[in-house]
Amino acid sequence: MGNKKSGKHAAEQFKNATDDLRAFTKEIDSAALSTSAGNLAYDMALIKVTVAFEKLMLESLIVAINNDNVAFSKETGINFPKHITQAHCEYLITGGGYFDYSGRGGLLGEIKKFTGGKGHWLYDAVYKESHYHQLELLLALRNFAAHESPQAKKKLKEAIFCRTHNVKSWRGDQQREALFAKAYAPTSAGQWVRRQGRFKWLVDGLDALADELSAGAPR
Structure with a gap:
């Protein structure tokens, strides 16, 4: 069996990356950059995050999956061996492509497909309400920074609104829909x-x- 990855180590590496990006943005803020250059630098920071x-x-x-593949076996109807190599686990997740x-x-x-969903340490941490707006905004900001399409801009406007x-949707309420129609849409994610x-x-x-992932991960 190949070397196992560690959820606790992955969390530590992520926090090292965010520390580096905090330092990067401090340099941006202290540098004599034009507004457009500063916005572009923050676009890059968002993509790296x-x-x-x-x-x-x-x-x-x-x-x-390495720790317990029972839920995925049920999802697919395939009885996987108890221990799956790291490379095979990654292939099951990505199909040999990107994790998208x-x-x-x-x-x-x-x-949910790989863990069974509610009650699993990974699913429960990501699902947690306190992280809802960060995750919605992270992905909307990244997409607008990378693509700058009208669709990405609308998604970002929705996430910001x-x-x-402090709601999950602007739809279904006339007053909220009126507010959304007049809501601010940034010219760039970095801005x-x-x-x-x-x-x-x-x-x-x-x-x-x-x-939370570090605390819940089995290793």
Whole structure:
């Protein structure tokens, strides 16, 4: 059997990455950069945060399957051996491609498929209500920073609105829908996240999630 990954080590590595990115953004803020250059630098920081988070999620899933693949065996109808190598676990998750998912809901769907969902240390930590807006915003910010499409901009506007009003949707309420129609949409992801301590709020929340994964992981 190949060397096992450690959920606790993955969480530690993620927090090292966020520490480096905090230091990076402090350098941005103290440098004599133009507004557009500063915004672009924060775009880069957001993309790097997302890369680190995706690695944390992938390695946590590998740990989960290595430790117990009963739920995934039930999901697929295939009886896997008790011990699966790290490389095989990663292939089961990615199919030989990238670890990809669509938003927080898509991530939870992937985790549920491999772990059985509620009651599992990984699923419960990611599902936790206190992390809802950080995850929604992380992925919306990253997509707008990377693509700058009208669709990505609308998704970011929705995530910002929901965080501001502490709701999960702007739909279904006339007053809320009217407010959303007039709501602010940033011109760039970096522009929004570099103000009012938002980058710190984002990575602090993700660090808290990493701590919960470290506490729950079997190794």
